[in-house]
Amino acid sequence: MKVSAMRMLNITKVGLMAIARNKMRSLLTMLGIIIGVACVITMVAVGTGASSSIQATINSLGSNFIMIFPGAAMSGGMRSFTGESKLTPEDVTAIKAECPAVSYASAGTRTNAQIVAGEQNWGTQVWGVDVDWPFIRAWNVADGDFFTDVDVRTATRVCVLGATVAENLFPAGDAVGSSIRIKHLPFKVVGVLERKGGNMMGQDQDDQIIAPYTTVMKQLLGSPRISMIYISARSADQVQEAQNEIDALMRQRHRIPPGQESDVNMRSQEEIASTSEQTSKTLSILLGSAAAISLLVGGIGIMNIMLVSVTERTREIGVRLAIGAKGRHVLLQFLLEAIALSVVGGAIGVGLGLLIPNLVTRFAGLPTQVSTGSVLLAFGFAAAIGVFFGFYPARKASRLDPIDALRYE
Amino acid sequence: MAPPQSAPATAPVLEIHDLTKVYRMGEVEVHALKGINLSVEQGEFVAIMGPSGSGKSTLMNIIGCLDRPTAGTYRLDGIDVSRLDRDQRAEIRNDKIGFVFQSFNLLARTRATENVELPLLYGNLGLTAPERAKRSREALARVGLAGREDHYPSQLSGGQQQRVAIARALVTDPAILLADEPTGNLDSRTSEEVIGIFQGLNDAGKTVILITHEPDIAAHARRVVYVRDGLIWRDERIVQVRAKHPDAAAEGPEPAVAFPFTIAPPEEVVR
Structure with a gap:
């Protein structure tokens, strides 16, 4: 109205x-x-x-990222986390060969070392990885190149520096091609990684050195074990599938019957994210x-x-x-x-x-x-x-x- | 709802028959009005007088459709308004009654013209803003406030404020103007001025009902109804010797002489 x-x-x-x-x-x-x-x-x-x-x-971890690390170990009925890894480079080879949902896999092993380069020195961690690692972490080399498959097979003393390490050891920016000493052994610097910044815990991810895992195992650690495995699933949908395949394979290889707790743990990017x-x-x-x-x-x-x-x-x-x-x-x-x-x-x-x-x-x-x-x-x-x-x-x-x-x- | 059709113009504008009002105060029943009969013709100027407690205010509230009688009938402009509900009475008030209060009751910080327009905002006339403004200006002009339309109440004298209130009462062209002690807050000179406005409006044909306890003010009406103890005690027509201007009043016969109650015993007269 x-x-x-x-x-x-x-x-x-x-x-x-x-x-x-x-x-x-x-x-x-x-x-x-x-x-x-x-x-x-x-x-x-x-x-x-x-x-x-x-x-x-979390996304900076890499795409479809899965991390495998040692789990609890059984010894004579006593269950404990011994810190002793059961993972070997052969496990990585097997995963690559037998798990179709996995696109990339890399061994990972770690040590701390004081690094010397000319007048400079810097304490950091040295990670031994495989050539798949840059693809898994979606982490490229900013300067120079990543080491090669040959370097891994022959355990060559080459390394790639994190951006923070490069800055501290080579303030002039002439890292690639130079030589550094890790635990008194000379390593050739072949590349410098792009800067990635802090991780979830706020640690500087650029404060590390990457070297072939064979070199780290044989020349720096002297251990036949690796401390973890980096995996990348083929797609986001296949992350769970990859985890299932890996779990089955690891049980078979480590002789753990179904129903018993596995001696490896897995965390996917999604789990961390959720x-x-x-x-x-x-x-x-x-x-x-x-x-x-x-x-x-x-x-x-x-x-x-x-x-x-x-x-x-x-x-x-x-x-x-x-x-x-x-x-x-x-x-x-x-x-x-x-x-x-x-x-x-x-x-x-x-x-x-x-x-x-x-x-x-x-x-x-x-x-x-x-x-x-x-x-x-x-x-x-x-x-x-x-x-x-x-x-x-x-x-x-x-x-x-x-x-x-x-x-x- | 639309109000019923008005009766022919020959009927009284206000017709009250055997009207009673009983208030219930807990256990006690107070008979404020005990059977009022009153008829007011179109164009009359009636003053209703009475001491406090006489039922004068109750009668005014019922005449103003602010309250309902307990029994009896009240026809206003041909419509029986004694049984209407709250909303219907609101419509009647808007349409048929123009209220003027003792304390002006203008909205503060609101221009004179906006105050006058107020009843039109609630009415059924469906006027546009320019039409309302025009009516408001006309009403203000009738009370002699042309040129002060945009003044705020605080910028006006008491007499001028009361004139704005009268304009507000006039703007809907109501059947009756109902003024409750309109001069109670004014000095005697301004009172004369305001009562003069009522007289002027009455001369132009407006029905005016004035509630007052001041004999001087009542003396300006043509008829005085005296209420006492809930009943109409006296109802007298005055031979009005009306002066058009307060100044001219001194030359003619004193209006008070024509007013019958000035000779009543003091205790029967309001204070």
């Missing part, structure tokens, strides 16, 4: 006029909602930022709910002010009722006022919520990522709070008796 539509418009105007007339109080009322909305968006942005940076780190995803999800929920509570408190603030406003404007309500406003017109007026307060507050909050994460990133160095979902959720929640907390005061106003309201001092 045209008349009633026009009347609704008029009443909307009346409600908005009341806000404009009390600018300072309206702003203070909105403050709770502003802070709440900005908080929700910022907190979720920080949470999302943290989780996506963890995700990026653990940390869980952590960051918990973090997001925690931050988000703290912010949601502040939004709720903001809503209560609106109700508080609206109740005060209804009391304060009792005579005004009385006049409106006397000159022909119906209960529902008054209800609508006050409800619209509450909704307008929370919507405008919500909008300002969204503005701040888009700004603050940028400041957090700039000044605190934390990664942040504003998600559309959180903006919509926070804004929608703010509007809903306006309706919810505005309704009670508005109903109270609409039920006033005009005679009492006009007499109210």
